[in-house]
Amino acid sequence: MTSPSLHGNVAEQARRTPHAIALSSGGYRLTYRELDERANRLAHRLGELGVSAETPVAVLMERSVDVVVAILAILKAGGCYLPLHSAYPLERMRSIMDHCAVPVLLVDEETRGRGVPQGAAAVVTVEGEKGLAPYPASDPGVPVEAAQLAYVIHTSGSTGVPKGVAVTHQEALGLALDSIWEGGRHERVLALAPYAFNVSTYELWVPLLHGGTIAVPPVGEIDVALVRRLIAEERITGVHLTAGLFRVLMEADPGCLAGVREVLTGGDVIAPAAVRQALDANAGLVVRAMYGATEVTLFSTHLPMTAPYRADGPVAVGRAMDGVRLHVLDEDLNEVAAGGVGELHISGRGLARGYFGRPDLTAERFVANPFGAPGERMYRTGDLVRLGGDGLLEVLGRADEQVKVSGFRVELAEVEAALARYPGIAQAAVAGVVSAAGDRRLVAYYVAAGEGFEAAGLRAHMAGLVPGFMMPSAFVAVAELPLTPNGKLDRRALPQPGPESGPAGGREPLNERQRTLCALFAEALEVGRVGIDDSFFDLGGQSLAAMRLISRIRSLFDTDVTITQFFDAPTVLGLDGLLGPAGPAPEERTEGERR
Incomplete structure (x- = not known):
C-alpha cells in the first residue's frame, strides 16, 4: 500500500x-x-x-x-x-x-x-x-x-x-x-x-x-436462517459477530458457519460454550476474540482459538495487535504488577484524534502517556482488566457507568437524561441487568413528582429520543432512589425487576397454537403472562431475544417465518396469522432433539 x-x-x-x-x-x-x-x-x-x-x-x-x-x-x-x-x-x-x-x-x-x-x-x-x-x-x-x-x-x-x-x-x-x-x-x-x-x-x-x-x-432484520443462507450463497470466509449474536447463532445452528475460515467476536462477554460449539461443528474454523473501542479504531487486542477447545474460565481477549501498547494502571497511573487488576489504557496505533468539537471530553479520555515520548497520548478505556503472566488480557468489568447492550456501548447517563425529560418524573435512574438467557438489558427506574402520574407514554417517549438498543426493557416505579453514604446513586441497591405481564385486560389465546405462542413469548421476555395482542417490543423485547424466539418457532412449527416478518407483526395474534391455518400444537422437544 x-x-x-x-x-x-x-x-x-x-x-x-x-x-x-x-x-x-x-x-x-x-x-x-x-x-x-x-x-x-x-x-x-x-x-x-x-x-x-x-x-x-x-x-x-x-x-x-x-x-x-x-x-x-x-x-x-x-x-x-x-x-x-x-x-x-x-x-x-x-x-x-x-x-x-x-x-x-x-x-x-x-x-x-x-x-x-x-x-x-x-x-x-x-x-x-x-x-x-x-x-x-x-x-x-x-x-x-x-x-x-x-x-x-x-x-x-x-x-x-x-x-x-x-x-x-x-x-x-x-x-x-x-x-x-x-x-x-x-x-x-x-x-x-x-x-x-x-x-x-x-x-x-x-x-x-x-x-x-x-x-x-x-x-x-438479520436472523439465523438468513445468516446461514448468506454464508453459503456468498461463500463467506470471514465474519464478525457480536458476542450476543454469536451465542444465539451457536445455540440455534452451529453448522451455519460451514465454510467460514474465521469468526471475529467480542463487544461483550464471550460465552465459552459458544466458542466450543462453533469449533466442534466446523472443521478448520478459527474463532478470534477481539477487544477494542471506537476511540482506538475498533480493535486493539485479539486471541485466536481453534479446536480442540475446552475453556476452564472466562474467554480472554488476548494480546495487543500490531503497534498497540497496553498499560494496566492504578488510580495514580502506576503500572499494576502482572496478575493485578487495574484500568486499561491504550497507546500507539489506533488512537482517534478525539471527540469531534468536544475538547473537554477529549482531554478527559485521551491523556498524556507517561510511558511514551513527549506529546504522546493514551486512551483511558474505563475497563477494569487483569494482565496475566502469560500476557493474555482479561476484561473484568467497568470502572464507570457504561454498559454493553447487544454489543453497543451505552452510557447510562444518556438514557437517564432522556427518561428525565418525561413530564412528571422527579428522579430517574437506569441500570444494566443480565437476563436468564445471558443478554444484558436496561431497566429504567423513576420517582413520580406527584399524584396522577401517567406511565403509559413512557415507552413512546423514549422511542422518540434513543435508538432501540438504548430502550429500557422495563420501567419500574420506586418511592425513592437508593443512595450511597456519600449521597451518590447506589445502582447495586436498585430493586431487581420482577415478573411482569402484558397490559391489563389483554386477550387470552383463542386456540392451542396461540397458547403455545403466548408461552414462548413469556419465556423469551421473562415475564409472567402475555396476551395475544401484546407487542413483543412494547414488553421490552430486544433484537437478540427476538432472534432466539423466531429460531425456536421456526424449528417447533416447521415454518419459514422470518424475523423481518415478525418485526412487522410482533404479537402472538400477528405471528399466528403468519403461520397459516391452526392445526394441533406441536409437541415440545428436548434441547437435544431441537439440535
Whole structure:
C-alpha cells in the first residue's frame, strides 16, 4: 500500500484488479473498476456542493452497495463520512448533524421517503448511477493526507448527548493492514453490522484494502436462517459477530458457519460454550476474540482459538495487535504488577484524534502517556482488566457507568437524561441487568413528582429520543432512589425487576397454537403472562431475544417465518396469522432433539 488514504488504496486496487468483484449483494455484483468510477462521479458532485478537506458529510441510507459508493465518494472529495442509523430517532440525528455543522446529507429513495432530519443545506439522493452520468469517471484528484479525518462515528455520551469519535485515515489504515488479516481468511466478508457502528470499519476496509469482496445482506432484520443462507450463497470466509449474536447463532445452528475460515467476536462477554460449539461443528474454523473501542479504531487486542477447545474460565481477549501498547494502571497511573487488576489504557496505533468539537471530553479520555515520548497520548478505556503472566488480557468489568447492550456501548447517563425529560418524573435512574438467557438489558427506574402520574407514554417517549438498543426493557416505579453514604446513586441497591405481564385486560389465546405462542413469548421476555395482542417490543423485547424466539418457532412449527416478518407483526395474534391455518400444537422437544 502506497497511498496515505483509504480511498487512494482502493483506487490502486482497482488499477491492479479492475475486474475483481468488490461488492456482492444477491445477484448484483460491482467490480473494483465500477466501484471506483461510480464513487469518482459522486465525488465530483460533492465537490460542487462545497465538500473539501475534512467536511463532515452525513450518510443516511439502507444497507446496500450504494452505501459503500457514498462513503468512498466522500473521502475522494476530501471530506469525512458521518454515518447515521435509520433506527435513530429524528431528533437524535438532527442533534448530531447540528453539532457537526453537516452541510450535505446523502440519502437513498427509501430513507428520503420516510423523512430525513433537517439541518443540511443539501440533501442528495444516491441511487445507483442515476443522476451521476454528467460527472466524469476520473478521480477528482483532491489531495488527502494520512492525518486527515476519515470518519466520525457517534457513540453514547455520558453528558446526555452522543459524542462523535473522529478517526483519521492513518489509524483506519493501521487497523486494516494489521498482520492478523493475512492469509486470505477475510477474502469474502459478510457485512452484518449497521454501517453507523464501529464494526463497519472492519467490514468495509479489510476486504477492500486486500482485494477481497464485501457481501452486503438484503435490507431487513438479520436472523439465523438468513445468516446461514448468506454464508453459503456468498461463500463467506470471514465474519464478525457480536458476542450476543454469536451465542444465539451457536445455540440455534452451529453448522451455519460451514465454510467460514474465521469468526471475529467480542463487544461483550464471550460465552465459552459458544466458542466450543462453533469449533466442534466446523472443521478448520478459527474463532478470534477481539477487544477494542471506537476511540482506538475498533480493535486493539485479539486471541485466536481453534479446536480442540475446552475453556476452564472466562474467554480472554488476548494480546495487543500490531503497534498497540497496553498499560494496566492504578488510580495514580502506576503500572499494576502482572496478575493485578487495574484500568486499561491504550497507546500507539489506533488512537482517534478525539471527540469531534468536544475538547473537554477529549482531554478527559485521551491523556498524556507517561510511558511514551513527549506529546504522546493514551486512551483511558474505563475497563477494569487483569494482565496475566502469560500476557493474555482479561476484561473484568467497568470502572464507570457504561454498559454493553447487544454489543453497543451505552452510557447510562444518556438514557437517564432522556427518561428525565418525561413530564412528571422527579428522579430517574437506569441500570444494566443480565437476563436468564445471558443478554444484558436496561431497566429504567423513576420517582413520580406527584399524584396522577401517567406511565403509559413512557415507552413512546423514549422511542422518540434513543435508538432501540438504548430502550429500557422495563420501567419500574420506586418511592425513592437508593443512595450511597456519600449521597451518590447506589445502582447495586436498585430493586431487581420482577415478573411482569402484558397490559391489563389483554386477550387470552383463542386456540392451542396461540397458547403455545403466548408461552414462548413469556419465556423469551421473562415475564409472567402475555396476551395475544401484546407487542413483543412494547414488553421490552430486544433484537437478540427476538432472534432466539423466531429460531425456536421456526424449528417447533416447521415454518419459514422470518424475523423481518415478525418485526412487522410482533404479537402472538400477528405471528399466528403468519403461520397459516391452526392445526394441533406441536409437541415440545428436548434441547437435544431441537439440535
